[in-house]
Structure formats: structure tokens, C-alpha cells
Amino acid sequence: MPRSxxxxxxYKLELLQRxxxxxxxxxxxxxxxxxxxxxxxxxxxxxxxxxxIPIDGSPRIALDVADPPFTHLRFFExxxxxxxxxxxxxxxxxxxxxxxxxxxNASISGALAELRAADAGWAPTFAxxxxxxxxxxxxxxxxxxxxxxxxxxxxxVELWMLFPDAFFARLLPTTGDVRPIDNVTITALxxxxxxxxxxxxxxxxxxxxxxxxDEYVNLMRWRLETELGYRWTHQLEVRNTFDRPLxxxxxxxxxxxxxxxxxxxxxxxxxxxxxxxxxxxxxxxxRKQEELGYYDLFSAxxxxxxxxxxxxxxxxxxxxxxxxxxxxxxxxHDRVTCTYCEx
Numbered sequence: 001m002p003r004s005x006x007x008x009x010x011y012k013l014e015l016l017q018r019x020x021x022x023x024x025x026x027x028x029x030x031x032x033x034x035x036x037x038x039x040x041x042x043x044x045x046x047x048x049x050x051x052x053i054p055i056d057g058s059p060r061i062a063l064d065v066a067d068p069p070f071t072h073l074r075f076f077e078x079x080x081x082x083x084x085x086x087x088x089x090x091x092x093x094x095x096x097x098x099x100x101x102x103x104x105n106a107s108i109s110g111a112l113a114e115l116r117a118a119d120a121g122w123a124p125t126f127a128x129x130x131x132x133x134x135x136x137x138x139x140x141x142x143x144x145x146x147x148x149x150x151x152x153x154x155x156x157v158e159l160w161m162l163f164p165d166a167f168f169a170r171l172l173p174t175t176g177d178v179r180p181i182d183n184v185t186i187t188a189l190x191x192x193x194x195x196x197x198x199x200x201x202x203x204x205x206x207x208x209x210x211x212x213x214d215e216y217v218n219l220m221r222w223r224l225e226t227e228l229g230y231r232w233t234h235q236l237e238v239r240n241t242f243d244r245p246l247x248x249x250x251x252x253x254x255x256x257x258x259x260x261x262x263x264x265x266x267x268x269x270x271x272x273x274x275x276x277x278x279x280x281x282x283x284x285x286x287r288k289q290e291e292l293g294y295y296d297l298f299s300a301x302x303x304x305x306x307x308x309x310x311x312x313x314x315x316x317x318x319x320x321x322x323x324x325x326x327x328x329x330x331x332x333h334d335r336v337t338c339t340y341c342e343x
Contacts, residue, residue, distance in 0.1 A: 002045035002054070007280040008238050008246060010048055010055055011273065015249075016128060018265055019160070020065045023126050026257045033071045033123035035115060036062045037157070039104035039140070040131040041075035044088035050283045058128055059085065063093050072097050072120050074111050076104035104129075105137050112147045122153045129161035134171075136161070138191030138223075145228040155254040156230060160262075163220055163235075163248045165213040172199055191227070195219060197331055210245075217248050221327035224252045232259045234324055236266050239273075241280045259324075267322035 024034050038058050046055040056064070059075055077085055077100060085100045101107040115121050127144055129136055144157045171182040178186075178199070187193050195216060202212040221233040230252040238246045251262045 002047045003043050004047050004049040004052075005055060006049050006240060007276055008240060008273075011269075011276050012130075012238065012249065013055065013058060013061060015265055015269055016058060016160070017061045017065075019262060020062060020070075020126065021067075022261045023124070023158070023258070024065055024068050024070060026255075026261070027124040028068055031123050033120045034068070035072045035120055035123050035125040036070040036074070037111075037125065037127040037144075038062065038073070038075045039108070039127060039129045039136060041077050041081070041085060041100070042130075043081050044084050050280060050287060058130065059089065059098075060092075062128075063089070063096060063098065069096075072115060072118070072123070074098070074115070075100045076102070076107065076111070078103055105135075105140050108140050108143050112143065116147075122148060124155070125157040127157050127159050127161075129159060131162060131164070133167050134164050134185050134189045137188045139188075141224070141228065142191075145230070156228075156252075158255065158258055159224075159230075159250075159252040161250050161252075163217060163250045165216045165248055166245045167247065168199075168213075168216060169209065174203065190220065191223060194330065201331070213245060215330065217250070218327045219330045221250060221252075222330055224250070225327060228252070230254060232324070233327060234259075234262050234266055236269060236322075239277065241277060241284060243277065263322065263324050267320055270321035 020036070027034055041059050042057045044057060044059070046057050047053060048055055059073070062070055062073055073096065075085060075089075075098065079102070082100050082102050089096075089098060089100070099111070101111050112121070115123075125148065141159065141161075144159065147157050148155065168186065171186065172178060183193075186195060198207070198212050198215045198219065201207045201215075202209065207215065217235055221235060224230050224233050231254045232252070234251040236249045236251075238249060240246050251258075251266075253259055253262070
């Protein structure tokens with residue numbers, strides 16, 4: 001049975017397709033080999049939650065990039081999705097150079113070593129990191145950042161990663177101590193326990209939940225730039241149909257074209273995303289009415305106003321909605337030793 005997803009996932013995959021098309025195009029004259037890494041490749045069959053229309057997952061999107069294509073594609077998942085992906089991709093793309101590995105955190109080093117052995121370790125490489133929660137580790141990001149060493153290349157593996165800042169609210173208590181298992185998980189994600197300072201500031205009321213989410217994102221971006229050496233990081237907040245925060249998409253690159261292209265994609269997304277959310281709300285309300293036996297022939301044509309919505313203000317000219325800003329140095333980190341940091 002296909003897995004269903006909200007409109008935000010469909011739109012995120014559309015943004016992925018836009019960037020991948022640009023990524024292979026800009027590297028066309030630099031390399032005969034181009035590598036795609038998908039650390040949480042998902043299931044082969046997916047549908048939109050409201051429309052039930054099939055959605056191409058990230059593996060198919062990457063394999064369908066054609067002008068030019070990715071030459072080496074490496075996917076990572078856990079069972080039963082490993083078997084499902086292998087079966088589906090073998091039927092659809094039997095002649096392409098792709099492999100499916102188990103558990104990115106455990107197998108990323110071996111997969112990258114095999115790419116180097118195939119003389120593709122220097123090739124332009126893009127990594128899509130899209131888990132359902134805090135499932136990747138800082139050590140995995142370190143391994144990716146260190147993969148392409150000079151002098152053959154000056155740019156690291158580009159990272160486009162889901163950062164589950166809103167998910168922390170489900171794991172972290174509002175009083176008392178963090179559960180050891182959650183402490184290990186979040187510390188493994190950041191690479192050290194410096195996130196404790198943000199959580200404690202939220203506990204004592206120094207910052208509110210929205211500020212805490214912003215600081216978690218800023219801390220990750222700061223570490224990507226200062227610890228892993230990426231020149232630029234970008235952030236884009238993703239919200240659901242009810243305009244509640246879900247996560248951020250963080251992009252990290254050393255490439256001037258990548259910096260400019262993703263900035264332009266984020267700028268367009270900031271105007272398109274609210275429109276997609278409004279469309280999803282309209283469709284959601286229509287579906288509820290239909291379940292109750294009410295069929296409004298005019299709601300689809302009536303647009304926002306027919307269902308009580310309001311269109312956003314008109315924008316004259318090419319006004320930029322997204323402006324890249326570098327991360328700020330985080331607040332003073334706590335110096336408490338992490339008791340449970342064994343991962």
C-alpha cells in the first residue's frame with residue numbers, strides 16, 4: 001500500500017527536482033561523473049494524502065534527471081524498504097549505476113569508499129538527507145564533508161537536509177531531566193551537548209518555544225560552517241496545512257552556483273509555499289464537506305474567497321522574499337558533561 005504524504009512533502013520534492021536539474025547542468029562542463037546520495041530514500045510507492053495522486057519519491061526524481069543525468073546514485077534505507085527499493089528500481093532502471101545500502105549512519109563510510117574506488121570520489125556530489133525525525137548523526141555529516149578532499153576538488157559534498165527542530169518539543173520535557181535515550185539521540189545529531197543551553201533557556205523562560213526552534217537551527221548551521229567548513233548554509237521553514245512549524249530544510253555548500261541557485265529556489269518557495277498551503281486547506285475542507293454529503297460545485301472555481309480564505313497582498317515587481325543571512329554565534333554553551341553521550 002502506498003505511503004501518503006502532506007502537501008509539504010510533495011512541494012519539498014518539487015524543490016528537490018528543481019535543484020537537481022540545476023546541479024547536473026552546472027556541473028556538465030566540470031565532470032563526466034556526477035553523484036547523488038539519498039540517505040533516507042523512503043518507499044517506492046507514495047501518494048498525496050488529499051488527492052491520492054501518486055508522488056515520485058526522491059530516488060525516482062534523481063534517476064529521472066536527464067540533461068545530463070547522475071552517473072552514480074547511492075540510496076540508503078532500512079528494511080523492509082531496502083528490499084522494496086531494490087525490486088522497484090531493478091524493474092524501472094536496470095541499466096543505471098545505482099545501489100541501495102542499509103542504514104546510512106552505519107554504511108556511509110563504506111559507500112563513499114566504493115565511490116572513491118570507482119574513481120568517482122572527486123565528482124560533484126549532492127546528498128539529500130530527509131528523515132522522519134532526528135535519525136542522522138553528526139558523524140555521518142562529518143564523513144560526507146570529508147569525502148571530497150583537495151587537491152582534485154575544492155567543493156565538499158553538498159547537503160540538503162531536513163532538520164527536525166519542531167520534533168524536539170516532542171522529545172524534550174518541560175520539567176525535569178531529558179530521558180537518556182533522547183539525550184543520546186539529539187546529542188548525536190548535533191555532535192556535542194551544546195544544544196542543552198537552548199533547552200535550558202526555554203525551560204527557565206529566557207526564550208520562548210519559537211525562539212528555541214530558531215536557536216536550534218542556528219546552532220546546526222553554525223556548526224556546519226565553523227566545524228565542517230561549509231562556506232554557506234541556507235534555511236527554509238516548512239509548515240503544515242494549519243501553518244504549524246514542522247521542520248527546516250538546511251542547505252550547505254561551498255559552491256558559488258549552488259549558493260545562488262538554492263537562494264533563488266528558497267526565494268520562490270517563500271511565495272509559492274503559502275499558496276500551496278491555501279490550496280491544501282481548500283481541498284481539505286472540500287473533502288470534509290463531501291464526507292458529510294455536501295457537494296459544492298462552485299468551491300473549486302471560487303478559489304480562496306469561496307471558502308472564506310483571503311489571497312495574499314499583490315507584489316509589484318521582483319521583490320525578494322528570501323535574503324540569505326549567515327548564522328550567528330550561538331549563546332554561551334553550557335559546560336555540563338553529557339553523561340549519556342555514547343553512540
